[in-house]
Amino acid sequence: MRSLRSGFSPASLLTGAATLATLGALLVAAPAAQAADTPLRDLAAAKGKAIGTAVTGSKLTGTYGDIAGAQFNWLTPGNAMKWETVEPSRGTYNWAEADQIVAFAQAHNQQVRGHTLVWHSQNPDWLENGTWTPAELSTLLQDHISTEVTRYKGRLAAWDVVNEPFNEDGTYRSTLWYNGLGADYIAQALTWARAADPSAKLYINDYNVEGVNAKSTALYNLVKSLKERGVPIDGVGLQAHLILGQVPATFQQNIQRFADLGVDVAITELDIRMQLPAIEAKLTQQAADYKAVLDACVAVTGCSGVTVWGFTDSDSWIPDVFEGYGAATPYDENYVPKPAYHAIATALGGTTTPPTGACTATYGVTSQWNTGFTGQVRIACSGAALSAWRVSWSFGAGQRITQAWNATCTQTGTAVSCANASYNGTVTNGGSVTFGFNGAWSGTNPVPAVTLG
Template identity: 60%
Template structure:
């Protein structure tokens, strides 16, 4: 993303006290990640750590629908090194751990950018030798920390102005164009297995800016610099996709590098209407099809999980509704268009032009109808403690489902650790869990807090997430909190 002013707004999050049911259509659909994997690509999204731990709807969608995650702000320089030589890895580590628990890859974003840098860096007045050393050390430290855990890095972000000239930045102004190859080299030295990308916006179609990027990549390849891919952000306006998108992706691929759609959203003037949402679905499908048509296109990453999380309204006045999910975390026509473009078959949905979440439809499948009903199990709080646990199923499909248990404490109550027990009475089987440690023996499931989320303060909550399988029915169990 390209606006420094977004950092505070994007990182802010609200813990939700209730979980809405997915529509029956969503419950019956195959997750996007599975459809994408069958096509040999990934489908990802940008996430914030606070929402992964504080919003069950958000984490449920992020964990089940996508097989790649991009930290939205957590790995940017201003977030990880706010003071020179002093690093804060908490949110970045949390996202990486979530991805590992969900069998997802991570795109590191971003190491070298003109924006969202700490004031000590932008106002430091460093000379070329010192600045080069600072840059090298930062790249080595961050990439080295996540060696083997990051599939690809957006090493360099937004290098060019619209006319194809280099953007003014501390790096270009002090170090000259050589900082580009140097940054790639240092990243490669820190993690030789990671794929290294240059990422930019408004380069999706043919034009002066994309030509400048093309010429840079060609030059880097000729130099032998370790450049593996080019990321095309794809922040589009409704109905204004470049007609040369596929051809442009292909010409970069022909240079011998991978390409990827890295920050896809399609904004519209609000309020949304059925016609606008239909056009948005068509736009999303066009992007997916363009990627699938280019052999070296590795995947598509959407930017922000839902319209409730999107950066767009805070930057583009009067615009919004840019993502795959509405503000109630219900799938929009764009979600269904992406699924169809990936080869899936999706259930029909009601109109989603209203500002509230659409009313769930009834699935035509008897099995899906029978299993879409679980919302919450009851809780048995320990004696002397008014904290409670609520079981929910944010997402369910075919023979799989994503569940969560939210442990909440009201004012005047707290926990230093927590333990959950329940029985799956219909033969459900746990397959993976995150934000906690779970085991299953027969029908009995036992889960304890992770090392980092045992404390639940007064008025606070934590959420355990998990995936499982079911056959026949999937009733909500009674959960015991101890």
């Protein structure tokens, strides 16, 4: 559906000494990224299901890349294959991020879900603001589909060909495509996609169609009609951008009725947002909601799997669009698995239980100059809480702390120990605190490994 949260590539923004001066939030306390004894992808495969995530190509390194590669067997490009990205100006193509994601998936034995070929949103200005005859618009659409699908022919397992064609009442959404070509733009798009790659499964994807309602019934009737006409349609995507405590009671029933049409059903963009702060009761409810969605998919043979729309809160679109809401994904911003992660594992047949003491410390350098630097440490908890804390590390290149705030820090030789101030020792489940310090350095300033305890 929507964009993942935009990320900045340090390589594209910083050069030379400025890079060192603005590096921030360098994650060095390894979270319990592989929290289950068995990775989610292996649990899902044992049940014949996919477990996927939307990803941002520029972030597929470090801990983010490690989790994306180890835990999921499907990837969906969050933005990299949308029209405004791949053809920002007419006839000029940019495949860099899409190629990067496909290459990453191939290297990690993962399938890729292409997203998305025909949509009313995130189209380039030249297309959206142009004046087109129906014949011109049809040619543009066919060329776009043929070009993109052919580029990845044989390398993508599925495509979200048409995205969000319906209004909430089940009528067709007024879009560039519907207004210019009529409702049959959907059949045409599917037909062109099939011609470009006969092996890829072709989907129609929409939101608020998870339960039985007017919108999902319109989608059901469309799919039924397409199949009767012989139009290539292999599946439906139920996006599942859900709100805490609002998993539809008819979710499994709805999945089953689509499966009974003879098409695959995929949960394509699952996240479950909550009003912040993410207190323990909300995280518990969120875990129950995630499990309910996974349970519904597992129960229906025709449900091929579930994709989460970003696996970490740091990559989620929710806070940018829904003011006051967030914490919608299975991992928190520090890559610590939340109760929702363990609920997914349980629904897929895992037998592990959430770890106790799921709190981590993250060391970062927020600014740096010739003789000094400013650092920050963030202590965050998920599935646990602290009433007091102490963080320690060893400096490896002669660095020395000269001043600290929001903590009491001592240094003996290379060893540094920082304890909470009287007012910030409590870290709630789902909460965090930070402290900062200034330090002196000369020559190099390597990031130390920190210990919370």
